Amino acid sequence: MRKRGSFGEEVLADGPDLEIREEVAGQVLVVVRGSLDFRTAKGIRERLTGRLSGRAINSLTIDMSAVGRGDTFGLVVLHELKEGDWALGIRARVVGLHPELSRILSAFPTDQGGGLALEAPHPSVAEVVGRWSIRLVRSAREHVHFIGAVVQALGQTILRPRRMRWREVARVFEKAGVDALPVLSLVSGLFGINVALEGAQPLARFGAEIFTASIIGRSVVREMGPLLAAFVLAGRSGSAFAAELGTMKVNDELDALATMGLDPVRFLVVQRVLASTLLAPLLAVYSIAVGIAAGVLIMGKLGFSPTVTWSVLTDWVTLKDMLLGISKSVIFGAAVASIGCERGLQTENGASSVGASATRAVVGGIVLIVAVDAMFAVVAYAMKI
Amino acid sequence: MSAFPEDNVVQVEDVTLGYGDIVVQEHLSFAVHAREVFAILGPSGAGKSTLLRTMSGLYRPRHGRILLDGSDLYAAEGEQRSRLLRQLGVTFQSGALFGSMTLLENVRLPLDEFTDLGPGERELVALAKLNQVGLGREGGKMPAELSGGMQKRAAIARAMALDPSVLFLDEPSASLDPIASSGLDRLVRELSHELGITIVVVTHELGSVYAIADRCILLDTEARTIVAEGRPADLRDYSRDPRARRFFRPELEPDRGAIAV
Numbered sequence: 271m272r273k274r275g276s277f278g279e280e281v282l283a284d285g286p287d288l289e290i291r292e293e294v295a296g297q298v299l300v301v302v303r304g305s306l307d308f309r310t311a312k313g314i315r316e317r318l319t320g321r322l323s324g325r326a327i328n329s330l331t332i333d334m335s336a337v338g339r340g341d342t343f344g345l346v347v348l349h350e351l352k353e354g355d356w357a358l359g360i361r362a363r364v365v366g367l368h369p370e371l372s373r374i375l376s377a378f379p380t381d382q383g384g385g386l387a388l389e390a391p392h393p394s395v396a397e398v399v400g401r402w403s404i405r406l407v408r409s410a411r412e413h414v415h416f417i418g419a420v421v422q423a424l425g426q427t428i429l430r431p432r433r434m435r436w437r438e439v440a441r442v443f444e445k446a447g448v449d450a451l452p453v454l455s456l457v458s459g460l461f462g463i464n465v466a467l468e469g470a471q472p473l474a475r476f477g478a479e480i481f482t483a484s485i486i487g488r489s490v491v492r493e494m495g496p497l498l499a500a501f502v503l504a505g506r507s508g509s510a511f512a513a514e515l516g517t518m519k520v521n522d523e524l525d526a527l528a529t530m531g532l533d534p535v536r537f538l539v540v541q542r543v544l545a546s547t548l549l550a551p552l553l554a555v556y557s558i559a560v561g562i563a564a565g566v567l568i569m570g571k572l573g574f575s576p577t578v579t580w581s582v583l584t585d586w587v588t589l590k591d592m593l594l595g596i597s598k599s600v601i602f603g604a605a606v607a608s609i610g611c612e613r614g615l616q617t618e619n620g621a622s623s624v625g626a627s628a629t630r631a632v633v634g635g636i637v638l639i640v641a642v643d644a645m646f647a648v649v650a651y652a653m654k655i
Numbered sequence: 656m657s658a659f660p661e662d663n664v665v666q667v668e669d670v671t672l673g674y675g676d677i678v679v680q681e682h683l684s685f686a687v688h689a690r691e692v693f694a695i696l697g698p699s700g701a702g703k704s705t706l707l708r709t710m711s712g713l714y715r716p717r718h719g720r721i722l723l724d725g726s727d728l729y730a731a732e733g734e735q736r737s738r739l740l741r742q743l744g745v746t747f748q749s750g751a752l753f754g755s756m757t758l759l760e761n762v763r764l765p766l767d768e769f770t771d772l773g774p775g776e777r778e779l780v781a782l783a784k785l786n787q788v789g790l791g792r793e794g795g796k797m798p799a800e801l802s803g804g805m806q807k808r809a810a811i812a813r814a815m816a817l818d819p820s821v822l823f824l825d826e827p828s829a830s831l832d833p834i835a836s837s838g839l840d841r842l843v844r845e846l847s848h849e850l851g852i853t854i855v856v857v858t859h860e861l862g863s864v865y866a867i868a869d870r871c872i873l874l875d876t877e878a879r880t881i882v883a884e885g886r887p888a889d890l891r892d893y894s895r896d897p898r899a900r901r902f903f904r905p906e907l908e909p910d911r912g913a914i915a916v
Binding site: 374433517518521522525526528529531532551 | 713754857
């Protein structure tokens with residue numbers, strides 16, 4: 271048996287491995303010698319096209335009887351010649367091919383069959399828009415349905431608290447809450463510093479530098495504290511929920527629950543949504559505290575004592591602002607957890623879809639957070655809160 | 656558990672299975688008798704696991720009925736359905752143990768959810784189930800700490816937690832080494848003989864079929880229905896159906912090379 275694909279050490283000299291004869295005008299015979307494999311194929315292809323292009327050719331015969339080595343990559347050239355794929359436009363006749371190589375050659379797809387099914391033609395814009403709209407409506411309906419199921423399961427759990435897996439709630443509290451404090455401290459602190467520095471400069475022009483404190487207070491309490499806490503929750507825990515439930519789906523664990531007559535929403539989702547909903551306002555308060563502390567620190571560097579800063583700050587920030595920030599963070603927490611769990615349950619088969627679900631959970635979570643925040647802003651403006 | 660050996664514990668009546676526009680199997684009708692080991696055989700892609708999942712309440716069939724002790728599994732709702740489901744134990748190809756719980760917690764879970772036993776008693780029952788599958792000492796371990804064979808045994812213990820009348824096993828000995836695989840075959844036989852559990856098993860391993868199954872059906876991919884039914888050894892020795900012969904006696908088939916020249 272001859273060795274296919276072995277690395278011939280001979281360097282291709284231009285000539286001995288390829289001979290092109292034209293004994294009768296228009297009838298070309300190509301004799302290939304040596305090897306036709308992944309090393310030689312490119313050179314042979316280039317020289318063949320170079321020498322044959324522009325000629326008037328009626329018939330093309332490829333004599334392969336002197337080829338001792340070949341592999342699938344080399345035979346691509348032969349296949350293309352045979353199928354008339356090159357500019358020459360005629361189908362070459364292959365003679366003298368070793369049976370082993372001819373088995374490889376016969377496995378290539380031909381016009382007669384063996385090729386890939388033709389791709390569907392590009393859908394029209396209307397079709398694409400239509401499909402997207404249908405998908406959007408379906409997804410919204412599924413989400414509403416899911417939220418309904420969560421609320422129902424939550425209700426049942428409140429009526430029969432013994433059935434709740436409280437240990438799981440505690441685990442989520444620790445993982446999504448306590449473990450999130452370092453990163454939340456970092457981003458909230460940096461944000462407080464940023465606002466103080468950015469605010470101080472323009473206000474200094476009007477001699478109103480002290481009012482930087484009011485900007486810090488309002489922006490951190492009403493917006494950034496709850497938002498940063500929610501973003502951290504979405505990035506750390508929304509994705510984790512999706513990945514956890516997605517892995518369970520892929521491992522048939524959700525089906526195992528279903529055959530036991532256990533509802534995955536009651537068994538897995540409620541704990542996460544409840545923990546996250548209770549957690550988000552706590553994280554928001556923490557984020558607000560760190561942000562303000564950092565702001566006060568910078569104000570100190572600018573020459574304002576903490577007492578002065580604090581009195582201006584409390585002048586501008588009321589209990590209402592605090593309640594607004596906390597109440598929206600409750601909604602953020604519920605939204606982030608429910609979208610994370612929903613994406614997890616929607617995971618399709620295969621390990622790669624778990625990653626996709628985690629991504630979709632984070633993206634969905636961030637979009638929901640910003641959308642809810644915008645609604646709060648509109649309502650707060652209208653009600654002059 | 657049913658009292659008479661000839662009782663039909665599970666009846667499949669003219670069932671059609673499919674995904675989307677594709678019909679995988681149709682006109683499936685057969686009955687599983689009490690206390691037997693019943694195998695669902697067929698080549699990959701024939702819909703064996705889909706049939707098992709349909710029989711165990713996970714996928715509603717396109718057409719037809721699944722009767723469990725005479726009650727229609729998919730017509731039942733609410734508490735009645737949940738009661739029916741509790742008569743079934745199911746294991747999956749992957750084992751599907753809950754990764755965040757120990758083996759003991761896995762097995763105890765159905766007891767926690769569906770029984771009024773006290774915590775000590777639940778633990779006792781769970782340990783007994785683990786002992787039945789030979790894992791009594793491993794109760795404190797997490798699923799990831801176990802070999803594939805042990806995970807499948809643990810999954811069987813969990814499926815048996817509520818003393819089901821039927822166990823559905825999806826490829827219990829697949830992707831295991833020969834020793835672990837024959838160990839599982841032995842376990843399946845013991846459960847059936849010593850505890851009188853009715854077992855429905857999906858497999859494509861012939862060795863395991865002869866070792867454990869009392870009766871079997873053979874699904875065919877092209878015919879999209881059952882092409883043979885009976886005792887595995889009888890089908891091997893006497894079946895005249897070419898598809899059954901191809902499945903049970905592959906050595907008699909003329910060699911068809913992978914590459915058609």
